[in-house]
Amino acid sequence: MNVTKKLIVNSQKGNLLNELTKAIDECEQFYFSVAFINFSGLQLLLDAFKGAEKKGVKGQIITSTYLNFTEGKALKKIKKFNNIDLKVFVTDKEIGFHTKAYIFEFKDYYKVIIGSSNITQSALKSNIEWNVELITKDDALFIQDVLKEYDYLWNSSVEADDEFIRRYEEFIQSLSAFQPKKQMIYENAEYIVPNRMQKQAVENLDRIRSFGEKKALVVAATGTGKTYMSAFDVKSYNPKRILFIVHREEILKKAKETFEKLITNRGLTFGLLTGNHKQGHADYIFGTIQTISKCYLEFKQDEFDYLIIDEAHHATSPSYQSVLDYFKPKFTLGMTATPERSDHSNVFDLFDNNVALEVRLHDALEDDLVIPFHYFGITDIEGVDLSDVNIDDVAEITKRLKVNERVDYIISQMNFYGHDGKKRKALGFCASIEHAKYMAEEFNNRGYKSVCLFGGDTVDQRAYYVNKLEDDQDELQCIFTVDIFNEGVDIPSVNTVLMLRPTNSPIVFIQQLGRGLRKHDSKTFLTVLDFIGNHNKTFLIAIALNGSRYYDKESLKVAIATKFANIPGSTHIQMDKIAQERILEQIDKENFKSLxxxxxxxxxxxxxxxxxxxxxxxxxxxxxxxxxxxxxxxxxxxxxxxxxxxxxxxxxxxxxxxxxxxxxxxxxxxxxxxxxxxxxxxxxxxxxxxxxxxxxxxxxxxxxxxxxxxxxxxxxxxxxxxxxxxxxxxxxxxxxxxxxxxxxxxxxxxxxxxxxxxxxxxxxxxxxxxxxxxxxxxKEKDYGLPHFKLYEQYQMADAALLSNYRKSHSSFRGSGLLSNENDYFLFIDLHKEADIKESINYQDEFINERFFQWQSPNSTAQSSERGKNIIYNKDRNINLHLFIRKYKQIDGKTEPYIYIGKGNTVSFEGEKPITVKIELEHEVPANLYKEFTIKV
Structure with missing residues (x-):
C-alpha cells in the first residue's frame, strides 16, 4: 500500500468529526494527542467512544494543561470509559503543548490525521481548520516515527486520576475568582457595528421608506438583536422624537440603555414612561403599553416622528389599537419573534404587509445569532409502545409514557450526554400536565430537583422557579412543562432540552428547540435529547430539522443519511441507528401529496x-x-x-x-x-x-x-x-x-x-x-433577464415567463431543450423512468460539482445551427441554462427542476445525440450535490 493523503476541512462536503467517528468505529485501536479538550467537542464523540467500548476497542488520549483550556468536566467524562486510558501533559512557562494528532491502528495499516483541530465543537465541525489524513502500511518509516514520538509524550505525561483532576479544577476555579469574568471592550458607540441581520434590516427599511411606506415589520428569533437593529435604524433615520412601546417593563430599561449607548453626542434626552417613572418630556421615550394606554391623549397626535412596537404580535389587542390609531408618526416599526401568537387579527396586516426582514431558525444559526445545538435522537425503551395510538389521544399517550423504567432511561441518557456549564438547567416538554407532574415527581424521587410549570401557574410562581433554575447555587435542575412557555418566561441560560413526547408538529418542535438557543455566558451549546418512539408520525422530526422550504421523500432521506449536513455552524444532529431506520421506513410509506x-x-x-x-x-x-x-x-x-x-x-x-x-x-x-x-x-x-x-x-x-x-x-x-x-x-x-x-x-x-x-x-x-x-x-435582489435565482425550483413554463418569451408559454414543455433567442434552457432528469419509449438511453450525469455531462436531443447533428450553438456556445454568445431534477415524479406527482446556473461546453463527441461536457459557472453546493447524487 502506498501512502495515500487527503486534506480534511470543515465544509458542507464533510468535517473532521465525521472522519473521526468513522475511524473510531472501524479501527482496532486509537491514540489521540491534542492540546486541549472541551466538553463541547467531547460530547460529539461520546457515542463513538461508547461503540468502541462495546467492541472492546482500546484507546489512549493525551491532552494538556496548556493555557488552562482543557475542561476538568471533559477529563472526568473520558475517565468513565473503561477502554480509554487518559494522561495529561503538564505544561510550564518554558514548554507549550500544541499537538493535534489522531492515530488509528487497523489490521495491516495505520491512519494518521495531523493538523490544526483540537477537540472542541467548532474545531471538529465549523472552524477553518486544515487536517491532513495519511494512510500508510504499519512498517513504514513515517508511522514508526509518529508512534515513537507518541510513546515519548505518553511517558512524559501524568495519569489523569481523580486527585489530579480535583487539583486542576480547583486551580482553574481559583484563577476565575481573581480574574474578571470577561474582558469587556470599551464600547464607544462609533465602534459598535451592526451584524448582518441588522444591516440588512436597516437597508430594507430605508428602501421601504423611500417609496413613501409608513410602516414595516421585522420578524426575528428571540436573542438575535432586534433592539440594536431598531437603534441602528433610528440612528440612521435621525428622528426628533421617538416612542418605544413594550409589553413588559423589564425589557424597557435594557432598550433605553441600548439606545443611549448607540446614539450619542446629539444632545438628546432619554426617558421612561412606566408606573414608576414619568419622564414624558424626554426626546426618546421608552414606555409600557399599560402606562401609555392611560396617558396617550396628553401628547399631540404628531408628537413622535418614529414609533417602535416591540413584541408587535400584541399590537392587535384593543389597548394597542387605541394608541396606534391615535398617533400619526412618520414611520412605525414593529418587531416580533413570534408573529403567530396573535389571536385576533393578522399582525402582518397591521404593518401593511411590509416585512423588512424575516430571520427564522436556520438563518439565525447561519448568522451566529443563536448558539449551536447538539441534537441526539435516541430510540425510546421497548416498554413504550405508541404504534397503535392516535397522536391526538393525549390521555392514552400520557398513560403509556408514565413508566418508571422510562424515567430511569431518560436520566441515564441525560447523565451520559451531559450538558454545557456548571449546573444542568433543563426544560422537559411533556405530553400533558399529568405527564409533566409525573416526570417532576419521579425526578425528585431520584434526587434530581424538579418542578412542573404550566399555564395555570401565576406569573409570580413562574418567575420564582425560573430564577431558581437560573441560579447556579440553587438545586433546581429541571422544569417540566407541556407546550412552549408563553413569552413572559424567558430562560436564556437553559442548557438542556428534553423532548419527552411524540412530535406531532414541526412548528411546535422548532418553538421548543428555540427555548434553549438564547446566547448566554454560561453555555456555548444546547444539548437536545429527543426520545423517539414508534408512533407513526416520527418522520415529522426530520421535516422540522431539515429546515428546508421544499421537501419530498428523496430530500428528507438524503438529509437523514448525511446527518443533516445542510445545518450551518457547529450544530450537530445525530440519530441512533434504530431511530434513523424507523424514520426512513415511515418516509417510504408516506405519500406527502395524498389527500x-x-x-x-x-x-x-x-x-x-x-x-x-x-x-x-x-x-x-x-x-x-x-x-x-x-x-x-x-x-x-x-x-x-x-x-x-x-x-x-x-x-x-x-x-x-x-x-x-x-x-x-x-x-x-x-x-x-x-x-x-x-x-x-x-x-x-x-x-x-x-x-x-x-x-x-x-x-x-x-x-x-x-x-x-x-x-x-x-x-x-x-x-x-x-x-x-x-x-x-x-x-x-x-x-x-x-x-x-x-x-x-x-x-x-x-x-x-x-x-x-x-x-x-x-x-x-x-x-x-x-x-x-x-x-x-x-429577497430584494434583481436577477436580471432571464430572471433566474440559483438553486431555486422551476417548472418548464417558468422559463418562458422569466425570459420575456413572447409566444404561447404552454409551448415550453415536453422537450429537454427549449430556447428563447440566445438563451438555451436544458431541462434534465437524472433518473429516467424505465417505461419511457426512448430510442436511446441518455447519459446525463454529474462528473463532479463543477462539470456535467449532457446529451442533446437525439435528432441534433453537430453540423446543424442548433448543434453548433450547443458545442460552440461561448463563441456564439449562447447562454446554456441548466435545470436538473433527480426524478421526474415522486408519489405520482411531477417534480420541479432546480436551476444550477449557466455553463459552457468544454468538449463534445458523437452525433445525434451529441455528448457534451459542460463546465458550470457555479460549483454546485455540497448539500445539493449530495441530494442529486446520493441514492438512499
Whole structure:
C-alpha cells in the first residue's frame, strides 16, 4: 500500500468529526494527542467512544494543561470509559503543548490525521481548520516515527486520576475568582457595528421608506438583536422624537440603555414612561403599553416622528389599537419573534404587509445569532409502545409514557450526554400536565430537583422557579412543562432540552428547540435529547430539522443519511441507528401529496392556529415550520376550495358558488408560488385603482426589488392581459385585466368580484401571500433577464415567463431543450423512468460539482445551427441554462427542476445525440450535490 493523503476541512462536503467517528468505529485501536479538550467537542464523540467500548476497542488520549483550556468536566467524562486510558501533559512557562494528532491502528495499516483541530465543537465541525489524513502500511518509516514520538509524550505525561483532576479544577476555579469574568471592550458607540441581520434590516427599511411606506415589520428569533437593529435604524433615520412601546417593563430599561449607548453626542434626552417613572418630556421615550394606554391623549397626535412596537404580535389587542390609531408618526416599526401568537387579527396586516426582514431558525444559526445545538435522537425503551395510538389521544399517550423504567432511561441518557456549564438547567416538554407532574415527581424521587410549570401557574410562581433554575447555587435542575412557555418566561441560560413526547408538529418542535438557543455566558451549546418512539408520525422530526422550504421523500432521506449536513455552524444532529431506520421506513410509506396526508397536516396546523380555521394564506407565513399551502392549491385549484372541502363549510361553499370569484381565485392561484413579483405587485395596486401606467407599475415594483427592466414591466402587463395563453387556457381562465394604450386596467369581471367585501379580502390575501413569500425566498435582489435565482425550483413554463418569451408559454414543455433567442434552457432528469419509449438511453450525469455531462436531443447533428450553438456556445454568445431534477415524479406527482446556473461546453463527441461536457459557472453546493447524487 502506498501512502495515500487527503486534506480534511470543515465544509458542507464533510468535517473532521465525521472522519473521526468513522475511524473510531472501524479501527482496532486509537491514540489521540491534542492540546486541549472541551466538553463541547467531547460530547460529539461520546457515542463513538461508547461503540468502541462495546467492541472492546482500546484507546489512549493525551491532552494538556496548556493555557488552562482543557475542561476538568471533559477529563472526568473520558475517565468513565473503561477502554480509554487518559494522561495529561503538564505544561510550564518554558514548554507549550500544541499537538493535534489522531492515530488509528487497523489490521495491516495505520491512519494518521495531523493538523490544526483540537477537540472542541467548532474545531471538529465549523472552524477553518486544515487536517491532513495519511494512510500508510504499519512498517513504514513515517508511522514508526509518529508512534515513537507518541510513546515519548505518553511517558512524559501524568495519569489523569481523580486527585489530579480535583487539583486542576480547583486551580482553574481559583484563577476565575481573581480574574474578571470577561474582558469587556470599551464600547464607544462609533465602534459598535451592526451584524448582518441588522444591516440588512436597516437597508430594507430605508428602501421601504423611500417609496413613501409608513410602516414595516421585522420578524426575528428571540436573542438575535432586534433592539440594536431598531437603534441602528433610528440612528440612521435621525428622528426628533421617538416612542418605544413594550409589553413588559423589564425589557424597557435594557432598550433605553441600548439606545443611549448607540446614539450619542446629539444632545438628546432619554426617558421612561412606566408606573414608576414619568419622564414624558424626554426626546426618546421608552414606555409600557399599560402606562401609555392611560396617558396617550396628553401628547399631540404628531408628537413622535418614529414609533417602535416591540413584541408587535400584541399590537392587535384593543389597548394597542387605541394608541396606534391615535398617533400619526412618520414611520412605525414593529418587531416580533413570534408573529403567530396573535389571536385576533393578522399582525402582518397591521404593518401593511411590509416585512423588512424575516430571520427564522436556520438563518439565525447561519448568522451566529443563536448558539449551536447538539441534537441526539435516541430510540425510546421497548416498554413504550405508541404504534397503535392516535397522536391526538393525549390521555392514552400520557398513560403509556408514565413508566418508571422510562424515567430511569431518560436520566441515564441525560447523565451520559451531559450538558454545557456548571449546573444542568433543563426544560422537559411533556405530553400533558399529568405527564409533566409525573416526570417532576419521579425526578425528585431520584434526587434530581424538579418542578412542573404550566399555564395555570401565576406569573409570580413562574418567575420564582425560573430564577431558581437560573441560579447556579440553587438545586433546581429541571422544569417540566407541556407546550412552549408563553413569552413572559424567558430562560436564556437553559442548557438542556428534553423532548419527552411524540412530535406531532414541526412548528411546535422548532418553538421548543428555540427555548434553549438564547446566547448566554454560561453555555456555548444546547444539548437536545429527543426520545423517539414508534408512533407513526416520527418522520415529522426530520421535516422540522431539515429546515428546508421544499421537501419530498428523496430530500428528507438524503438529509437523514448525511446527518443533516445542510445545518450551518457547529450544530450537530445525530440519530441512533434504530431511530434513523424507523424514520426512513415511515418516509417510504408516506405519500406527502395524498389527500389523507394533506388533511392531517392541515388539521394539525389548525390546532396551532388557536383551533380556528386558517381561512387565509397569510396564516401560513406566521409560523416557522408551517406546511406549504401550495400543496392544497395543487390538489383543489384554490386554497379556499380545499378548506371548504375538508371543513364542510357551507358559508364558504356558498361564496365559492360565485363563478366570477372562483374564476378570479383560480386565475391568480395558478401563478403561485410566484417566481417574479411584477404581476402580483401590479394586481395589488389595481385593487385600489382603476388603472396603472408602466411608469407607476415600475415605481411600485421598485418598492420590493432593487431594479427592474422596462421591457419586463411591459411583459408583465402582456401576461396579465393573457397575451401568451393558448386557446385552452383562454377558455378556462377568467380575464381579470385588460391592456391597451400603455395602461393596464381591471376588467368588469374583477370590478364585480371586488365589490363584495369578503371576496375582496380573499383576493387581497392571495396577492399578499404571493408577494410576502416572494420577498422571503428571493429577497430584494434583481436577477436580471432571464430572471433566474440559483438553486431555486422551476417548472418548464417558468422559463418562458422569466425570459420575456413572447409566444404561447404552454409551448415550453415536453422537450429537454427549449430556447428563447440566445438563451438555451436544458431541462434534465437524472433518473429516467424505465417505461419511457426512448430510442436511446441518455447519459446525463454529474462528473463532479463543477462539470456535467449532457446529451442533446437525439435528432441534433453537430453540423446543424442548433448543434453548433450547443458545442460552440461561448463563441456564439449562447447562454446554456441548466435545470436538473433527480426524478421526474415522486408519489405520482411531477417534480420541479432546480436551476444550477449557466455553463459552457468544454468538449463534445458523437452525433445525434451529441455528448457534451459542460463546465458550470457555479460549483454546485455540497448539500445539493449530495441530494442529486446520493441514492438512499
Amino acid at each position: 389523507k396526508y394533506l388533511k392531517e397536516e392541515y388539521f394539525e396546523f389548525k390546532k396551532l392556529n388557536s383551533g380556528k380555521i386558517p381561512y387565509f394564506l397569510m396564516d401560513y407565513m406566521k409560523y416557522d415550520g408551517a406546511p406549504d399551502p401550495i400543496k392544497y392549491i395543487d390538489l383543489k385549484k384554490t386554497y379556499l376550495e380545499f378548506v371548504a372541502s375538508v371543513e364542510k363549510e357551507d358559508a364558504l361553499k356558498k361564496l365559492l358558488e360565485n363563478e366570477l370569484f372562483e374564476g378570479a381565485l383560480k386565475e391568480l392561484s395558478s401563478k403561485l408560488p410566484i417566481k417574479r413579483v411584477y404581476e402580483f405587485v401590479i394586481a395589488k395596486y389595481l385593487l385600489e385603482h382603476q388603472e396603472i401606467s408602466l411608469t407607476t407599475a415600475r415605481s411600485e415594483i421598485l418598492k420590493i426589488v432593487q431594479d427592474v427592466q422596462e421591457d419586463s414591466v411591459v411583459h408583465a402587463f402582456e401576461c396579465l392581459n393573457q397575451d401568451y395563453y393558448d386557446s385552452g387556457q383562454l377558455k378556462r381562465n377568467l380575464k381579470l385585466f385588460t391592456y391597451s394604450g400603455g395602461k393596464l386596467e381591471k376588467t368588469q369581471a374583477l370590478i364585480n368580484v371586488l365589490e363584495n367585501e369578503e371576496c375582496r379580502m380573499y383576493i387581497e390575501d392571495l396577492l399578499n401571500y404571493g408577494i410576502s413569500r416572494y420577498k422571503k425566498e428571493f
